[in-house]
Amino acid sequence: SAGLEPMTTGQSIVGPYRIENYHCEAYGVLTNKCPGGPDRGVGTVQGVFVIERIMDMIAQALNMDPAEVRDRNFIQPHELPYETVAGRLYDSGDYPGSLEKLLQLSEYQDLRLAQQRARANGEHLGIGISCFVEHTSTGSQDYHKRGVYGLPAFDSATIQVDPRGNITAAVSAQSTGQNHESVFANLVARELGVPYATVKIIEGDTDATPFGSGTGVSRSAVSTGGAIRLAAQDIKQKVLELARFFLENEEGELDIAGGEVFVKADPARRVSFARVAASAYDASREVSLPENIERGLRVTRSFDPPHQVFGNGAHLAVVRVTPETGVVKLEKYFVVEDCGTIMDHVVVEGQVVGAVAMGIGNALLEELRYDEGGQLLTGSLMDYLVPTSMDIPEIQTLHTESPSPFTEGGVKGVGEAGTVGAYTAVANAVADALLPFSVELTEPPVGPERVWNMIKMAQGNR
The missing domain is CATH 3.30.365.10 (Aldehyde oxidase/xanthine dehydrogenase, molybdopterin binding domain)
Structure with a gap:
């Protein structure tokens, strides 16, 4: 102090x-x-x-x-x-x-x-x-301006989707009254277009969560939230790519809402998020993925506030x-x-x-x-x-x-x-x-x- x-x-x-x-x-x-x-x-x-x-x-x-x-x-x-x-x-x-x-x-x-x-x-x-x-x-750039080095200023999030479409998000910040378990679950649900009930937040267990600087300096919404957004964007991108195999290799723009992936130009053409998730683990009876696609739906991203x-x-x-x-x-x-x-x-x-x-x-x-x-x-x-x-x-x-x-x-x-x-x-x-x-x-x-x-x-x- x-x-x-x-x-x-x-x-x-x-x-x-x-x-x-x-x-x-x-x-x-x-x-x-x-x-x-x-x-x-x-x-x-x-x-x-x-x-x-x-x-x-x-x-x-x-x-x-x-x-x-x-x-x-x-x-x-x-x-x-x-x-x-x-x-x-x-x-x-x-x-x-x-x-x-x-x-x-x-x-x-x-x-x-x-x-x-x-x-x-x-x-x-x-x-x-x-x-x-x-x-x-405060991010690392601002600490460096003060002459402070060696102090972590980023936070991380690992998002994983299981074969049934259930989602866990493990974060480096621990709630101290900010209701992370609800706020971050809503954020994941919005970013991925899935029901809130399918999302679970994991925090506070260093064996189960990625490394980060943690809660403090009014940073959780920015740094941990930023990491969640980046990880969710990567997950969403892969889900959209996998969904094309269910939609007859549709080349048009896709999106996710209400737990379903759909063609934006023809919303009637759609497939459930859970069915797509199953395909990422070779658990689908409908499609078989090419060998060049990495199996699983798990992404870890970090975010260090630039200012x-x-x-x-x-x-x-x-x-x-x-x-x-x-x-x-x-x-x-x-x-x-x-x-x-x-x-x-x-x-x-x-x-x-x-x-x-x-x-x-x-x-x-x-x-x-x-x-x-x-x-x-x-x-x-x-x-x-x-x-x-x-x-x-x-x-x-x-x-x-x-x-x-x-x-x-x-x-x-x-x-x-x-x-x-x-x-x-x-x-x-x-x-x-x-x-x-x-x-x-x-x-x-x-x-x-x-x-x-x-x-x-x-x-x-x-």
């Missing part, structure tokens, strides 16, 4: 904005505190916090709406792919479009009017926006702060998320909502605290608070798609995006609520103790 965070934070600070001049120096410091490791948005969370707090500070200094400041500085869709001053190549997206959709989803102008009424009544209602670009699925690909999003949080206690109540939350081509809408929704909940915990509650001797004080869930369902409001989401030109199928990663956006949206909302106190918020988490102390300090400085 000490190596990842300084580099990633430095590259993330520029965000989705057109920034021409930038210099960053970052340091990793070795201490005797408890070791920490990277977890869901490492480095990016901190970088987004810096630039998004700056955007709000600019808005306050210029007496402008925070949304307008962002909109004036976005990289525009027609400029993509866009190489940032921090050395990243953003692939695709519509950053102003994401913010515009967020403002519509949240009924932003109505929220600002409600805030004016609340302040007139002495209440402290805050609205926070966070716009971000998040890197996903990092970048999801983007815009979050808005509404909070209410009680100054006497410092308690922050999160009342509303809105998300617009763009992760390229969506492979499974239900899974993407779950990934975003779960990550937002985690980001809310990071922003409001979670903190590693030490005593003067370096002893960890928050070493259990009795002391290290995490949010419960009582702390999380309904999260309203809207998903958009900007396919990447650098990946198979245009997909991007999404597993960390919710955390990246939530951390700062909540903090900005708290800062907005505390504007009447002239509080300068530069460090989360914004739990009761810190909020109360910031208010008292600001009052003492008046």
